Amino acid sequence: MPDQYQAERTISAVFKEESQLDGVVRRLLDRGVPQDHISMMGKNFQSNTRITGFITKKDVILGGLRSGAIFGSLFGSFLSLLTGVGILFIPFIGSVVAAGPLGAVLLGAASGALAGSAGAGLVSALVTLGMPEDKAAVYQTRVEAGEFLVMAEVPADKAGEIQLLLESAGGEEITVNEMTLPRASAGKCNSVADLPPEVRSHLSEEAQETFMRSYNTALDQSNDPLEAEHAAWKTIHEQYDEDGNGVWSLAKATV
Numbered sequence: 001m002p003d004q005y006q007a008e009r010t011i012s013a014v015f016k017e018e019s020q021l022d023g024v025v026r027r028l029l030d031r032g033v034p035q036d037h038i039s040m041m042g043k044n045f046q047s048n049t050r051i052t053g054f055i056t057k058k059d060v061i062l063g064g065l066r067s068g069a070i071f072g073s074l075f076g077s078f079l080s081l082l083t084g085v086g087i088l089f090i091p092f093i094g095s096v097v098a099a100g101p102l103g104a105v106l107l108g109a110a111s112g113a114l115a116g117s118a119g120a121g122l123v124s125a126l127v128t129l130g131m132p133e134d135k136a137a138v139y140q141t142r143v144e145a146g147e148f149l150v151m152a153e154v155p156a157d158k159a160g161e162i163q164l165l166l167e168s169a170g171g172e173e174i175t176v177n178e179m180t181l182p183r184a185s186a187g188k189c190n191s192v193a194d195l196p197p198e199v200r201s202h203l204s205e206e207a208q209e210t211f212m213r214s215y216n217t218a219l220d221q222s223n224d225p226l227e228a229e230h231a232a233w234k235t236i237h238e239q240y241d242e243d244g245n246g247v248w249s250l251a252k253a254t255v
Helices: 018-030 057-062 101-109 122-129 133-144 156-168 205-222 225-239
Strands: 009-015 038-042 086-090 094-099 148-154 172-177 240-242 248-251
Touching (some): 009 018, 009 156, 018 148, 094 101, 133 148, 225 240, 225 248
Antiparallel strands (some): 038 148, 086 094, 240 248
């Protein structure tokens, strides 16, 4: 999708049945909503979506890349149309499958910028992101009951159109918020603040600087953000050890 796509509103809805979701995602894509502006969350995805064995970005980080970065190997599933699929544990709900930018935000929230709110459950995390508390509470209750939350980030002049689309597809509890989900920089990092929260929270300040330099160098060479992230973590593992809190902060002795 072109870079000029400007998301200014988030339209959220819940769907009772997984069978409704494929059509919703495809219709959103057909209306020009980029895949990285569509989020989905639910507990009861069926086995044909092949969620078993997924690993999250946090698993890759904490596992030292031993498992490799495998996201959304969901051939034949509508989830393969979205970005950043992973399994998360959310208090009061349990294990959920989350896809799209909401999943990435909540991964970071587990130990990053939203740590306090995420620890209190989905309600607090959504409120921190700008959603009214009453609506966030409804969404948490319905996801906990086995329904599915869908969120689409859209330009302001498309909000009404996308709201009608979700309604016609069977969406309930639809809300329009003047919020969008935070994202890490897609290009080079100008400062450590550009690093995703789930990265920063596992690195000391010195290690953050090391990560950023390695990432930028690798991105110049490959122009592939995922490959650059792999290279940066490899550098961290070569130069640092973890402390007792899982933070890469202990510089290895040089010989």
